[in-house]
Amino acid sequence: MLHDSELEENALLLLKNYGIITTFVIQFKYFMTNITVIGSGTMGNGIAHTFAQYGFEVALVDLSQESLSRAIQTITGNLDRQVKKGAIDEQLKKSTLSKIKTYTDLKTAAANADLVVEAATENPEIKLDLFKQLSDICKEGSILASNTSSISITQIASVTKNPGNVIGMHFMNPVPVMKLVEVIRGYATTDEVTNTIMNLAKQLDKVPVEVNDYPGFVANRILMPMINEAVYALYEGVAGVEEIDTVMKSGMAHPMGPLQLADFIGLDVCLAILNVLYKGFGNQKYAPCPLLVNMVTAGHSGVKSGKGFYIYSGSGNKELVVSSKFNRNKSATI
Numbered sequence: 345m346l347h348d349s350e351l352e353e354n355a356l357l358l359l360k361n362y363g364i365i366t367t368f369v370i371q372f373k374y375f376m377t378n379i380t381v382i383g384s385g386t387m388g389n390g391i392a393h394t395f396a397q398y399g400f401e402v403a404l405v406d407l408s409q410e411s412l413s414r415a416i417q418t419i420t421g422n423l424d425r426q427v428k429k430g431a432i433d434e435q436l437k438k439s440t441l442s443k444i445k446t447y448t449d450l451k452t453a454a455a456n457a458d459l460v461v462e463a464a465t466e467n468p469e470i471k472l473d474l475f476k477q478l479s480d481i482c483k484e485g486s487i488l489a490s491n492t493s494s495i496s497i498t499q500i501a502s503v504t505k506n507p508g509n510v511i512g513m514h515f516m517n518p519v520p521v522m523k524l525v526e527v528i529r530g531y532a533t534t535d536e537v538t539n540t541i542m543n544l545a546k547q548l549d550k551v552p553v554e555v556n557d558y559p560g561f562v563a564n565r566i567l568m569p570m571i572n573e574a575v576y577a578l579y580e581g582v583a584g585v586e587e588i589d590t591v592m593k594s595g596m597a598h599p600m601g602p603l604q605l606a607d608f609i610g611l612d613v614c615l616a617i618l619n620v621l622y623k624g625f626g627n628q629k630y631a632p633c634p635l636l637v638n639m640v641t642a643g644h645s646g647v648k649s650g651k652g653f654y655i656y657s658g659s660g661n662k663e664l665v666v667s668s669k670f671n672r673n674k675s676a677t678i
């Protein structure tokens with residue numbers, strides 16, 4: 345006579361053989377309700393917003409209550425914009441906000457997480473320390489994802505107890521708008537975890553693309569050398585800020601020039617990614633332009649600091665004004 349567990353196993357085997365149940369088993373094993381998002385900056389608030397909008401319970405964590413309050417303010421403003429455009433209604437705005445709870449204590453925020461999406465500052469020490477803690481805090485079977493733009497998922501996974509459950513979930517900025525999610529398999533990431541995250545991204549109405557874990561993955565390996573080259577062109581006096589951006593917008597049909605895009609991403613983030621590419625491949629072609637290094641050192645890190653290649657008043661004015669450091673007495677409209 346077969347025991348219950350044997351019967352169950354045989355039934356599963358039968359259904360698997362007929363290809364019926366694989367997806368269901370994966371979905372069931374990793375049924376997701378509680379998502380913890382670490383870091384409430386540019387990316388973290390967008391990731392929290394998106395998960396909450398699609399019905400997940402979100403715990404948003406940052407180091408200070410001020411950062412969290414700023415994030416909720418940003419999310420509210422972005423939801424208002426979606427309502428104004430008719431993309432969502434007032435009811436969905438309210439339910440989205442009600443699904444986001446804020447925390448400064450990682451343990452409380454992550455203990456019950458089915459999935460953690462880490463979007464803290466792009467610094468290997470910070471991320472390794474966070475994942476080491478998460479490995480102890482989270483329940484068995486939780487998936488630990490990083491939104492890192494460039495740090496090795498394999499390295500991040502190596503400090504955890506279960507590297508198979510660690511994966512890259514690289515959203516694009518602004519998260520509620522951009523469709524791509526680069527899903528990065530670390531060396532040890534399992535098929536199950538990869539499939540779960542691919543399916544989850546589709547549930548968020550995103551377009552997931554699976555890539556392997558090498559410096560810069562795909563998006564930034566191609567994007568960052570272009571941005572760096574644009575900064576070099578400015579540094580060498582080939583052309584001004586607006587001229588460089590106009591060539592790429594009007595000539596290559598890019599919606600935004602590379603210098604404006606760099607401001608938008610954050611010049612500190614761009615520099616950090618270039619350094620990862622430079623170190624990871626040991627190739628001079630990825631060496632960050634000295635002008636980019638100087639701007640970051642001086643705190644001119646783009647939109648978030650109010651100044652970069654352009655200046656940003658924060659008044660919502662659409663007029664794009666070139667920083668006086670590069671001013672040729674011109675301004676453009678976005």
Ligand SMILES: NC(=O)c1ccc[n+]([C@@H]2O[C@H](COP(=O)([O-])OP(=O)(O)OC[C@H]3O[C@@H](n4cnc5c(N)ncnc54)[C@H](O)[C@@H]3O)[C@@H](O)[C@H]2O)c1
Pocket residue numbers: 382383384385386387388405406407408411462463464465466467470474491492493494514515516517608609610613648
């Ligand atoms: N900015 C972009 O366009 C972009 C795009 C894709 C991916 N990313 C990646 O997303 C991540 C976040 O980038 P960002 O631009 O949102 O940075 P950000 O500087 O805007 O925000 C980072 C936040 O993390 C918080 N933080 C730092 N250490 C923490 C800790 N130990 N615990 C909790 N919170 C902590 C900071 O207080 C800050 O609020 C980075 O890994 C970056 O590479 C950025």
